[in-house]
Amino acid sequence: xxxxxxxxxxxxxxxxxxxxxxxxxxxxxxxxxxxxxxxxxxxxxxxxxxxxxxxxxxxxxxxxxxxxxxxxxxxxxxxxxxxxxxxxxxxxxxxxxxxxxxxxxxxxxxxxxxxxxxxxxxxxxxxxxxxxxxxxxxxxxxxxxxxxxxxxxxxxxxxxxxxxxxxxxxxxxxxxxxxxxxxxxxxxxxxxxxxxxxxxxxxxxxxxxxxxxxxxxxxxxxxxxxxxxxxxxxxxxxxxxxxxxxxxxxxxxxxxxxxxxx
Numbered sequence: 001x002x003x004x005x006x007x008x009x010x011x012x013x014x015x016x017x018x019x020x021x022x023x024x025x026x027x028x029x030x031x032x033x034x035x036x037x038x039x040x041x042x043x044x045x046x047x048x049x050x051x052x053x054x055x056x057x058x059x060x061x062x063x064x065x066x067x068x069x070x071x072x073x074x075x076x077x078x079x080x081x082x083x084x085x086x087x088x089x090x091x092x093x094x095x096x097x098x099x100x101x102x103x104x105x106x107x108x109x110x111x112x113x114x115x116x117x118x119x120x121x122x123x124x125x126x127x128x129x130x131x132x133x134x135x136x137x138x139x140x141x142x143x144x145x146x147x148x149x150x151x152x153x154x155x156x157x158x159x160x161x162x163x164x165x166x167x168x169x170x171x172x173x174x175x176x177x178x179x180x181x182x183x184x185x186x187x188x189x190x191x192x193x194x195x196x197x198x199x200x201x202x203x204x205x206x207x208x209x210x211x212x213x214x215x216x217x218x219x220x221x222x223x224x225x226x227x228x229x230x231x232x233x234x235x236x237x238x239x240x241x242x243x244x245x246x247x248x249x250x251x252x253x254x255x256x257x258x259x260x261x262x
Contacts, residue, residue, distance in 0.1 A: 018074055018078040018081070018082060021063070021066070021082070022081070022085055023167075024055055024062075025089055027055075029163070029164065029166055030165055031045075031048065031052075032045040032046075032052070033163050033165045034165075034259065035162070036260075039183060040162070040187035040190075041187065041257075042164075042257070043257055043260060044258060045258075046095055046100070046258050046259075047259075050096050053096060056089065056096075057093075060121060063089070063123060064121060064122040066124065076143075078170030078173075079144075079170075080138070080146065080173060081167075081168035081169050081173050083137050084149065084152045085167055087130060087153045088152075088154050090120045090121060090123075090133070091105075091130060091154060091156050092156070093120065093121070094115060094118075094130070094156075095156050104254045104255055106254055115130070116129060116134075117129050117131050134153055145214060146213070147222065148180065148181050149177070150203050150207055151180040151183075151184045152164065152168065152176070156256060156257055157253060157254045158253040158254075158255045158256075159201065159202070159252040159253040159255075161183075162183060164176065182226070185223075185226045185229040186229040186230070190250070191230060192230075192231070193231065193232055193245075196245050197246045197248060198223075198232075198240065198247050199248045200223075200250070202249045202251065202252040204219055204249065205249040220243060220245075220247075223240060224237065224240055224241050227240070
């Protein structure tokens with residue numbers, strides 16, 4: 001079983017404001033994440049991350065040093081930004097544990113344990129798994145009531161929404177989540193309509209119940225808010241609202257979202 005025991009750096013992190021905490025992660029993302037597909041997706045320079053792994057390790061140590069009591073004092077948008085960044089950074093660290101000798105994150109799992117159920121490091125006083133961060137801390141108990149997190153957390157795969165080229169921060173979180181949603185839904189290789197058939201990413205199948213948050217009656221209500229991003233005609237929009245459209249889900253591409261090799 002893979003396990004990443006990142007030891008907290010005591011003393012310095014406690015004095016950092018939530019936004020300052022993510023400055024080194026922001027620098028890494030801006031340097032090693034590149035937009036592709038007209039900005040709808042990104043690819044990751046994992047070799048670059050590997051060469052700068054000391055910076056990533058230090059960032060994870062800073063996250064691990066944040067006490068739960070301090071975290072709970074932050075506004076919810078700062079909490080959520082922290083957790084999304086932690087998930088994405090630990091995912092990069094997980095990939096680097098075997099890179100370049102893998103073509104998919106799923107190769108890091110085993111018959112008994114998926115890569116998302118393996119201990120990856122400490123966060124808020126406990127050893128965590130990626131599933132624990134996403135489904136326990138981020139989605140658990142609908143604490144944040146935010147379905148758009150599915151366009152922000154990144155599983156290191158081509159099928160995932162883009163890994164954002166900057167760190168999430170509390171003061172910009174609303175804008176960042178809105179932008180991530182727009183860029184993903186407007187990607188015709190993942191989400192597109194033809195006649196009365198709407199083909200969507202498998203994400204909407206896996207997490208369909210999450211899109212009933214914030215007053216939405218279901219997935220159709222959520223998608224109707226983004227009819228322009230989806231490129232729906234007025235007729236298709238009416239069919240979606242009236243539950244008169246056939247929603248299908250495409251296969252998920254688990255290939256590593258590594259930079260394209262010449």
